[in-house]
Amino acid sequence: MLDTWNDGPTKAAIIDFVDRVTTEGPEFVEPEARVAVFDNDGTLWCEKPMYIQLDFIIRRLAERAREEPSLAAQQPYKAATDGDLLWFGAAITRHYQGDDTDLKVLAGAVMSLHQSMTVEHHAERISAFFAEATHPTLGLPYQRCVYLPMVELLRHLEEHGFTCYIVSGGGRDFMRPITGAIYGIPPERVVGSSQGLGFDGRDGHGDLLIQPALDVFDDGPEKPVRIWNRIGRRPILSAGNSNGDDEMLQYSGRPGAAALRLLILHDDADREFAYTAGAERVLAHADAWGWSIVSMKNDWATVFGE
Numbered sequence: 001m002l003d004t005w006n007d008g009p010t011k012a013a014i015i016d017f018v019d020r021v022t023t024e025g026p027e028f029v030e031p032e033a034r035v036a037v038f039d040n041d042g043t044l045w046c047e048k049p050m051y052i053q054l055d056f057i058i059r060r061l062a063e064r065a066r067e068e069p070s071l072a073a074q075q076p077y078k079a080a081t082d083g084d085l086l087w088f089g090a091a092i093t094r095h096y097q098g099d100d101t102d103l104k105v106l107a108g109a110v111m112s113l114h115q116s117m118t119v120e121h122h123a124e125r126i127s128a129f130f131a132e133a134t135h136p137t138l139g140l141p142y143q144r145c146v147y148l149p150m151v152e153l154l155r156h157l158e159e160h161g162f163t164c165y166i167v168s169g170g171g172r173d174f175m176r177p178i179t180g181a182i183y184g185i186p187p188e189r190v191v192g193s194s195q196g197l198g199f200d201g202r203d204g205h206g207d208l209l210i211q212p213a214l215d216v217f218d219d220g221p222e223k224p225v226r227i228w229n230r231i232g233r234r235p236i237l238s239a240g241n242s243n244g245d246d247e248m249l250q251y252s253g254r255p256g257a258a259a260l261r262l263l264i265l266h267d268d269a270d271r272e273f274a275y276t277a278g279a280e281r282v283l284a285h286a287d288a289w290g291w292s293i294v295s296m297k298n299d300w301a302t303v304f305g306e
Contacts, residue, residue, distance in 0.1 A: 002156055003301070004149040010262075010299045013292050014153065017260040021236065022160045027258040029236060031161035036237040037227060037252070038150070039245045040168035040175060040192075043264050044183060046145040047241075048273040049137060050089050053174045056129050058088065060113050076106045085136075096243045096278030107214065111195060115212045119173060119197065122210060126177040140304060146182050148305030150239070150264075154183060157237070165235075167227055168192045169219035169244050191230045193218045219244040224251035239264065239294075246282040249291060261291040268297040271304075 005011040021029040041047040050058075061080035064071060071077040079087035091102035114122055135145050154164050166175060166185055172192035179185040196211035218226050224247055227235065238245075238252040241264040253259020263286045266275050276283060286293050296303060 002149070002152055004152050004305070006299055006301050008299060010292055010294050013260065014156075014262075017237070017258065018157065018160050021258050029258065033233060033236065034157075034160070034162040035231060035233045035235040036157050036162045036164045036239075037167045037231075037235040037248060038154075038164065038238070039240040039242070039248070040166050040170050042241040042266065043239055043245070044147060044150050044166070045142075046135065046138070046147075046272065048266075048275065050085050051092065051170065052142050052145070053170050054088055054092070055133065055136070055142075056126070056174065057110055057113070058085075059129075061109060064113065075102075076109050093277050097280075111212045111214060114195075114210045117210050118207045119210065120207075122173060123177045126174055130178050138304075143178070143182055144304055146304065147264075147300070148302055149300045151183060151305070153239075154185070158184075162237070163189070165189045165191060165227075165231060167218065167223055167248060169217070169223075171195075172218075191218060191226050221247045223248040227251065236260070238262070240282065241266065242279045243281045244278075246285060249282070250285070261286070261289075262294050263291050264294045265296065267295055268300075268303065270297075271302075272296060 002011055002014065020027045021034065038044055041051050045052065058080045061077050065077040065081050072081050076088065078084070087102070088106070091106055094101070095103045130142055133142050134140060135142060138145060157164055164185060166179060166183070166189065168175060168191070170192050172190055172194045175192055176187035176190050179187065179190055194215040196213045196215045197208045198211050200207045200209050216222065216226065220243070223245070227248070234254065235252045236258060237260045238249050239262040240249055249261040249263070252261055263282060265283075266273055268274060285291070
């Protein structure tokens with residue numbers, strides 16, 4: 001049971017919570033209400049030195065700049081062409097600190113990258129990326145940059161009647177082609193940010209084409225809204241790692257009812273990375289409200305697995 005988790009308060013809290021809500025008694029929860037939601041970047045897979053989706057985007061931006069040289073001097077194409085990963089990382093960090101200036105520049109370019117592409121063609125590009133791309137510093141294929149203890153937790157919850165969902169600020173259609181293989185989570189249980197789609201019908205057949213506009217940015221206070229829209233139930237377990245997950249963790253459970261909030265703390269510079277930038281507010285709330293802080297260094301016997 002949770003063999004990749006070290007014995008200690010965090011593992012005990014998980015086992016105790018699952019026992020309480022699955023055993024007849026005052027805190028028993030019917031199986032259909034055992035909903036667990038997980039952020040993805042930094043919670044289920046590695047997000048440093050940059051998001052995996054960002055690596056995919058950077059490659060596409062550089063490819064676009066080669067196709068249209070006039071773009072090469074503009075951001076974010078310049079950063080992509082120069083390999084300036086710091087520009088992208090800083091844009092995301094500043095977003096979680098309340099400054100969206102560079103994120104808006106990046107988003108504008110990203111919206112146009114796959115314009116009028118079918119969703120199936122886009123999924124094929126994603127699958128091809130994961131088949132060959134490797135992490136820039138860990139040297140692992142991206143498909144192995146998954147936190148084994150969290151995958152083990154998914155299986156443990158499913159064995160006890162939970163239904164697990166991914167609720168991420170990352171792109172829904174970036175995650176869906178790969179989540180089944182690496183997490184065992186099917187595409188219909190993936191909630192994320194998305195671009196608009198348009199239907200193109202002809203000769204009795206139709207396609208969904210990607211539009212150059214944001215449909216929803218599934219982050220911060222938008223996460224509880226999307227959880228209700230897509231799932232229709234309030235989760236009783238949630239896991240995240242950044243300020244963008246704060247509201248999702250707050251939304252889990254009701255006052256006086258059983259709930260478990262897990263906050264992943266990246267404090268293992270030897271096996272992964274050590275950082276708290278972009279998680280200052282949610283860490284303060286975890287301390288104030290007694291959420292379970294998962295120390296990668298102390299709580300996980302291993303980080304990455306096969």
